[in-house]
Amino acid sequence: MGNNILKFILDIGNSKIKMLAGELSEDGSKLKILKHVEVDSEGIKKSIIESPALLSESIRKAKELIEEDLKLNIEKVNLGIGGTKVCSRTTNIKLTFEEEKEIKESDLNKLYELAKEELKYGDEEILKKEYYNLRVDNAGIVKNPVGLSGKELQGDIHLVLTKSSDIEDLKEVVIRSGMEIESICFNAYAASRATLSFEDKDKGVALIDIGEGTTDIIIYKNNKMIYVKSLSLGGMHYISDLEYIYKISKEEALKIMDKAISSNDLEETFIIGNRKVSTKNIIDAINARTDDFVKFIRNTIQDSGFTGYLGKGICLTGGVTRIDETYDWIKGNLGYSVKRAYPISISGIEDSRPEMSVCIGILIEVMEEEYNKIEKNKKLKEKEEKALKQDVIQKDNKEQQLNKKIEKERFKKIKMWFSNFI
Ligand SMILES: Nc1ncnc2c1ncn2[C@@H]1O[C@H](COP(=O)(O)OP(=O)(O)OP(=O)(O)O)[C@@H](O)[C@H]1O
Ligand SMILES: [Mg+2]
Structure with missing residues (x-):
């Protein structure tokens, strides 16, 4: 496995606990599913945890099946969250600036913060956010306003929220099964990543x-x-x-x-x-x-x-x-x-069945983040190498200029020496 990246995914369904072990090659070029398991889900009904102990035990079973097969210990897992408490709220926010200015990333964040103030109540957590219909100064809709100039920025902000206490309850059940939570993904979004x-x-x-x-x-x-x-x-x-x-x-x-x-x-x-x-x-x-x-x-x-x-x-x-x-x-x-809609097939899994959409989508989401980190590091390294090369060229140029100066001085001296005989 070397320096390959290993991630574990958990989808706690009402009928099955589904778990995946996925591997991304060190350079980010290959994604593989090493193991996929499904065990009966107990202690949960209509997405409500009826018995935390039974549910933890079901999750532990899935975890141990992967551990035995791959001969390793699973410490952290990426968890999917869904259920009927998930809700969708959208608002339109307009920012007006004192004078025309360049739109920055921080202005988009401000839109989000204002939307959050308006749409998020008490015990809720945001699972996902989306901006759309973004406009600068009432002009047409733009994909990304950052870098454009204007006096006004407006857009629709869509937030997906759920009860924090539900997330905490699910996290607790997973921790009880012997794993830490690495990240949380929104189930329906994950399914869409895998299928659409x-x-x-x-x-x-x-x-x-x-x-x-x-x-x-x-x-x-x-x-x-x-x-x-x-x-x-x-x-x-x-x-x-x-x-x-x-x-x-x-x-x-x-x-x-x-x-x-x-x-x-x-x-x-x-x-x-x-x-x-x-x-x-x-x-x-x-x-x-x-x-x-x-x-x-x-x-x-x-x-x-x-x-x-x-x-x-x-x-x-x-x-x-x-x-x-x-x-x-x-x-x-x-x-x-x-x-x-079937989940896209990934090496290591022969039959990507429709009930695996969420699991596969979480894997894509998590590994995409890893891939982006690899690409960012690659670009940073390339930039450093380029700067280093530039440095060497500059040094070479300086050396050449110095040599030319020395040559010139020597020629001057020779000329002076010659002049003694003229
Ligand atoms: N081959 C099949 N034939 C008939 N029904 C099937 C088949 N496979 C799965 N099902 C049905 O699909 C359901 C399970 O689907 P799925 O695994 O997507 O649910 P889950 O993720 O456990 O639940 P939820 O998403 O509601 O939490 C069950 O009701 C089961 O009867
Ligand atoms: Mg499901």
């Missing part, structure tokens, strides 16, 4: 991650993250519906759901308790619940105010979107163009 192209984000897209207990939506336009929302809705509801309708246990519900979605024959029947049920009955129950997903997606896009902005439509990711019935129902009923 620049073109998707530029033309407008909503990425929907449907997991076991939560459905997350993140909307992009002009390559800017403009809205996020999360609802406690997921695969667990299919199971609880079947438990309720047929008065069966969770295990039985899981079994018949599995049977129904893998059957090709809608007329096929099976016995539940003393009732004869067809595949079609089960699929109908699944579709009724999927209709809630459709309503949630449609309402969220409407509430965001960005209907009509989604040139690239809807991308679906997360474990539940593997179910063909779910995918087909959403595609057929949402009224937008819908496609499945």
Whole structure:
């Protein structure tokens, strides 16, 4: 491994704890996944920690599987945060200067600070910020106003926030499993890093991650993250519906759901308790619940105010979107163009499944930061080498000038000596 950079990623899902070990080569040119593990998640439901002890134990299991395989100790981990307490708020801020001046990075920071004052309440922490619609002096929208001159700077600032106490609770559970927290990433943003192209984000897209207990939506336009929302809705509801309708246990519900979605024959029947049920009955129950997903997606896009902005439509990711019935129902009923979004494949992982989007996205986010550090150091080194070379050239030039002066003096002396004979 030499001086390669090793990072560990943790996604605490309602159904699975997913953990990755990733490696970036010393020069930043190669990214590899060394190990990926998934273990059952216990002690968490609808993204609420019900038993910190059980959840810590599940995380510890994932950690130990990686440690055994790679023969190392994991000390620090990069953690994903999501859940229904995540909220999205946007405001427009205008800065007016006394006279025309060059816009600096500090002016952008000032916009952010003012937005924070307005949008962040009490026990909240900012997970992500995005500036968009930036203008100098009411001129057109600019990508980056730094370096431009004007008397006014304004823009929309979008903040993604969540309860600090929720972050602290999750951190505590991870620390209890024997790891320090290296960084925190926002789940929906991570999923978008793993699945969406620049073109998707530029033309407008909503990425929907449907997991076991939560459905997350993140909307992009002009390559800017403009809205996020999360609802406690997921695969667990299919199971609880079947438990309720047929008065069966969770295990039985899981079994018949599995049977129904893998059957090709809608007329096929099976016995539940003393009732004869067809595949079609089960699929109908699944579709009724999927209709809630459709309503949630449609309402969220409407509430965001960005209907009509989604040139690239809807991308679906997360474990539940593997179910063909779910995918087909959403595609057929949402009224937008819908496609499945898989995480980009990275060396070391053969099958990048939709439930791995968050984990892979956090890895990309963390390793990109490392790559930027490597590039910055490279540039600094190059600059130093250039300065050193310049120094040597200058010294050489000085030496040459000195030699020329000595030559001149000698010639003068020779001339003087010659003159004695003339
Ligand atoms: N092959 C599959 N067939 C059917 N359902 C699947 C399949 N794989 C995963 N699922 C469903 O996907 C869900 C788990 O997805 P995922 O791993 O994305 O959730 P999670 O990250 O643990 O939960 P959350 O994001 O809500 O915290 C479960 O409800 C499971 O039943
Ligand atoms: Mg998830």
